Amino acid sequence: METYYKAINWNEIEDAIDKSTWEKLTEQFWLDTRIPLSNDLDDWRKLSAEEKDLVGKVFGGLTLLDTMQSQTGVEAIRADVRTPHEEAVLNNIQFMESVHAKSYSSIFSTLNTKSEIEEIFEWTNSNKYLQTKAKIINDIYENGTALQKKVASTYLETFLFYSGFFTPLYYLGNNKLANVAEIIKLIIRDESVHGTYIGYKFQLGFNELPEKEQESFREWMYDLLYQLYENEELYTKSLYDGVGWTEEVMTFLRYNANKALMNLGQDPLFPDSANDVNPIVMNGISTGTSNHDFFSQVGNGYLLGTVEAMQDDDYNYGLK
Template sequence: MANLLDKAKTLEPRNPNKSTGLFGGESSGILNWNDIAYPHWYKMYKRLVGNYWQADEVNMSSDVKQFPQLSQEEQDAYLKIIGLLSTLDAPQTRTALLISLYATDPSVQSIMAVIAQQEAVHNESYSYVLSSVVSLGQQNKSFELGRKDPVLLKRNENIIKYYNKFVEEPTVENILKTLVYTSLLEGMFFYSGFAFFYNLARHNKMVGTSTMISYINRDELEHGRFIGELFRATLAEHPELNTPEFTQWVYDHFKESVELETEWSSYVLGNVEGIDLDEMTGYIKYRANKMLRMMGLSEVYPEYVENPMKWIRAYVDNFDGTKTDFFEQKSRQYTKTSDLNGFDDL
């Protein structure tokens, strides 16, 4: 079995301030943002902090009046998708904190602390929007979906497996696999749900909820961008794990995740007016391609390198970006390709 990582020490003054490694390295625990191993991560930290918002800042008064006027199909999808999003976001707070416990680079610890706080706000926001439009009984039923809905359970099976495996066996390989699923979660699994709320908004329905979702979406874009960078940097520091077998593992799990997300989307959005399921399938594949590029890999769906749902770009901030063939690089070659090394659009 691979060597298990020890939790990073809180303070160890005998070690250097600049970390010698992201995981399994040495550092004093003292964070000097002007002397970190990956200097451009300070800009990522600043962007994350700049996104601060609170759930109850969003005015839900119009949504309260509109929810009963939605079709039964729209109401059902609304509640199921909130249940999905809460199922995905709730463990992200803990996962970010767990990664930080084993990170021996204090800049990673700080960035993960911000991500964890934002994921907690996201989960609070789902409770907030539901409490605005439905009874407590309906709220609880929506939050139970993650434990009971068979389609959702099937869809989340691998997330459960690999997140829990990291807890049980904290190795660098399991951290990398957790980062793969975190990247999928932040960059693809949310997006059919986001699209549903944006579709309502473009028909002037539930605009308060859509505004909340756009804030969450903006955060998730930043999270996904950092997770992609952390994955690439960790792999570069551990070239023994940079194997064709592991690369294929990533591709296989992306493809399987696309199939599961497509199945979920058909299940939850099949009867919703204004949603084209073929277009949604293309959008899911497009998002998978984008996350693979962020992780330094090539697209697996070459016919979906452009966004097939152009209208969705109006609802969230966008990023410019470039592709880096990071799997071919060594740790010493790790350089920032641009200040906005991330998403070019949704």
């Protein structure tokens, strides 16, 4: 009989990166309900009203981006998979993006009142810089080429999230909101793999283009990054000018923009390196374990010694 539908065979792998990424992501599996967020309430009560407002807004922004990634982002990339195993990896990524989006609501429900939560989402759904960021990326998801969609996704995963990640990492470095930050570290650990994997898949397609097409496409990539950076600078100023962190956040963003370009196999654009980033924040990115659920043996480290946050050289892991 003629084959109507093919079963996926994990014993015949066309691309070893599919298998290694699947294993890494499934080993890292976590849920927000396993992190004791209520332990941060004492720290939360000591924050100023301005700081509380900042935390709510950065998490609102992150919720929007993760919602978009789970609803349209992964779906846009799925249309151009090279292997059935790649589609399975994308299924995992899509689910975890939904976990990330839900996690912020768990933080809100712990720290904020109902009216405060409503205000956060009203701000999120109407902030012009945040909505511009979403529109730029989502327009590419809806109308771009397969390679353009991968670039947009990688910029989102490895660059645009980090204006929001700065805040909890900063507080963690100052021994505040440790459990909230633990969720963010788990999310960063996932996003590191997502950005690296999608960037690797981009490189496979990009390297197949004729040299002239590569040059034209590279110009489009950098133009897009400049466009996103200009909007991100305005977004960052609106969030951080009040607490005086804007310049430090922008340094962090430039560092991560370079990481996004590295994921895509391109040269860094900005001079900023890890040494330029606030060391308190850089230290927070490391994924040491601070909480454990000893019954199910999970927590930030998940007792899986082989699963670590992506290091600098891991941004080229798809080429190893």
